[in-house]
Amino acid sequence: MKSTGVSVIGVAESDLGMSPPDTTPVDLMAQAAGRAAADAGISISEIDGVFAATSQLRMAPLALSEYLGIHPRYFDGTNIGGASFMSHLAHAVEALRAGLCTTALIAYGSTQRSVSRAAASPREPNFYETPYRPVLPVSAYALAAARHMHLFGTTRRQLAEIAVAARKWAAMNPKAWNRALLTIEEVLEARIISSPLSKYDCCLVTDGGGALILTTTDRAADASKQAISVLGYGEHLSHQSISKMAELTETGAVVSGKAAYEMAGLGAGDVDVAILYDAFTICTLMFLEDLGFCPKGKGGDFVAEGAIAPGGRLPVNTNGGGLSYCHPGMYGMLGMIEAVQQLRGACGERQVEAPKIALAHGNGGVLSSQCTVLFGIEQ
């Protein structure tokens, strides 16, 4: 196991779910940032690197820095959808190692439930897709799911296993939006949005945000809580429009995962907890394949019989994921927070037993951007 020499010293969620009227995305972003600084035992004024994105702010690093009253010397507002924050982390590690900043904040906030998804994430028209009225993003993921079912015999019941597993984890997370029991039959009988995906194959629409603070591992020794090492990362962009994705059943996670594993000197078999961006059930299934947890086409078999639910063979999306815990539109930040909290042993009822390596995978657009991060406890 190798390390990048950079560690996470603070993480925090903002308030999640449904915000009071006229709460802004930067309100939540800054709330999470302040909580993450407190978690790290540092003051906000020590932050000299700012990485931020949300679909609701044109210039997120500016909005956040003004709100926090800081003047960062390094910043990055990359927005590639829900994987943005894994990408920010990769860029922050490189900036910290190059000495371009010493304390890096990554932050996200969204009020998409309060203001509606259409208002929070307006899409630029695509002349060659929009007139056919895909319901985006769900129709794009539905096209991938249909193709996966066609090629590999994957079933709706297998996809439903993923939604049910997420709900079982969410039942143990007091912050999860939806904690009520969900059965496979309910998933199968729910209203189809874009076949083969039903309502319960789709992520939540909530408000929420999060923040994460990084510094070099030598400085991390001063942090108030256990520092968690960044072991590796990988990033990949494959397309923007679903009609330009080369093969809908194989994502760029193959590339981002390989890069992350190689940097860390690890493989899928070393991962104790996997947080896989579950915008839709098909995402979890394909990322299990593409990140090497099972062969291509075997994701359906892998998740059957509660294998990724509590007590199963691999703990996946232990916070309840985008399907049942929280999905403010760009969920990747919250996935990284869960990975860190699992390694710290801070997850209460849903805590996995003594994990050493956690993987957080981010997805953005319509399977378009894929970024993978490996976190670990250095021995």
Next chain:
Amino acid sequence: MSGTEPISPYRRYLAGCEASRLSFQRDATGAAIFPPRMPDATDHGPLAWTDSAGAGTIYSATVVCPREAEPYALVLVDLDEGFRMMSRVVDVAAESVEIGDRVSADFRKLEDDGPVLPVFVKTGSDA
């Protein structure tokens, strides 16, 4: 369309659709380019406009089910000339459209005030 007046790739495409032609481009290597690009935007220019015969195979399909409208078949079609596009399959029950179905382009207005665009009708199955 004299070829000398500046025209955006999209407007050139739409002009083809208006004349019931599914236009795409080929680069100097012969590779199909779709959606159409600006002339200088690729490694292998110049780009030559040409028309597809309109025959293709369903690569993937989903039935979109709006709350207050009829379901429709949204598809990705692999055209025989070597490019893929999003479209709809029309004139059949949306649920009957399957991956591998052979389809052929037709040209329709999807909205009363919208442009004429390619949609597809079933012509058989690849089996």
